[in-house]
Amino acid sequence: ERDTKCSGDMANLNDDVARRAGSGGFGGNLEEDDGDEGGMDYDLDDDYTADGAGGSLAIQGDGTVFAGFLFKRGVHHIPGRTASYKRRYFVLSSTARLWYYYSWEDHELDQRPINHRRPILLHQYNVRQATPLVLKLVPKDCADASNKRIWELRAANAAELTAWVHMLTEQASDATAKQPAFA
Numbered sequence: 001e002r003d004t005k006c007s008g009d010m011a012n013l014n015d016d017v018a019r020r021a022g023s024g025g026f027g028g029n030l031e032e033d034d035g036d037e038g039g040m041d042y043d044l045d046d047d048y049t050a051d052g053a054g055g056s057l058a059i060q061g062d063g064t065v066f067a068g069f070l071f072k073r074g075v076h077h078i079p080g081r082t083a084s085y086k087r088r089y090f091v092l093s094s095t096a097r098l099w100y101y102y103s104w105e106d107h108e109l110d111q112r113p114i115n116h117r118r119p120i121l122l123h124q125y126n127v128r129q130a131t132p133l134v135l136k137l138v139p140k141d142c143a144d145a146s147n148k149r150i151w152e153l154r155a156a157n158a159a160e161l162t163a164w165v166h167m168l169t170e171q172a173s174d175a176t177a178k179q180p181a182f183a
Helices: 009-023 104-108 158-178
Strands: 064-073 085-093 097-101 125-131 134-139 151-154
Touching: 064 158, 085 104, 085 158, 097 104, 125 158, 134 158
Parallel strands: none
Antiparallel strands: 064 085, 064 151, 085 097, 125 134, 134 151
């Protein structure tokens, strides 16, 4: 499979990964300013426990293939500053769409996902493990103006990240295979 490079995004991604790998990873706040009103902020350096913090494999009636908490990097991150993240409950659907909620309770109570108008369509992304705890969803096609964001998601531990990378890659691959071919 051939990756499309978006105006230096892949080069910047590789530089960023190398820099962070050399420094031992990420640190800093888990907060963001991306239009998510409310929510709780977490510090990556703090120890925390949360019920259901990991991913859970459960094919349910709502089409959920995999779900769990991840930390999402804010879209308004300022280069040179410590990365800010917010903890969100992510749900991977059987239709290869990735949704996220403020909390597990919001999902269970059938609240709208935060990204209800623009789900992350996995067939449009390459899944990359950037560091031992971080994965990135990198756009495949730069021509699609709605698909320029690189999603950076952090897991609480390596086992959770491995599970997420596996499930996202599998769903993205299945979805890509089902996309119509254009001549």
